[in-house]
Amino acid sequence: MWWLIAAVGLGIPLVVTAMPEFGMFAVGAVAGAVTAGLGGGTVLQVLVFVAVSVALIAVVRPIANRHRGQSPQLASGIDALKGKSATVLERVDGGVGGRIKLAGEVWSARALDAGQVYEPGQQVDVVEIEGATAVVI
Structure with a gap:
């Protein structure tokens, strides 16, 4: 129950x-709650929480940062x-x-x-x- 409250x-x-890091920790807390529900001890619950949280941060965060720096693919207005x-x-x-007709x-x-x-x-x-005014070549 405490893991779900933490999530x-x-x-x-x-x-x-x-x-997004808070969300990754929340998912780790849910994983700890699942471990508790399956009968895992307190130490195992904490280890699962830490492992899932660190894994998500190590994998998801670099991907999110890479996508954050990209510009939108769809141009609109005069950029189009x-x-x-x-x-x-x-x-x-x-x-x-x-x-011109544009x-x-x-x-x-x-x-x-x-x-x-x-x-x-x-x-x-x-x-x-x-x-x-459109500048043309």
Whole structure:
């Protein structure tokens, strides 16, 4: 019974602080309760608690840290438009710029290279979005 109380007690800081280590200790406490339920002695219960908790921390924590540092795989908003192809509607150059059709919408655009000119009907690639203007190559 004490192991289950300890598991609940360790689950509370897990929810409040969002620190996964508390959850791993809570699982260790449940493993200790299972050991007690199967008739294991106090020393065996503590050893199972420690072994399960340390094993979870040693295995799960590095995996969680590795995934925490990754950026999302799904780009949205203007980030999703970078690298897309567009069709030139009005002449696009590096100075005044022009218009392109990008993802079904008409955007103002300018060429990345100031000396480059793109004529209507040409396909261009979006390098970046600056405000409401697409920079194309």
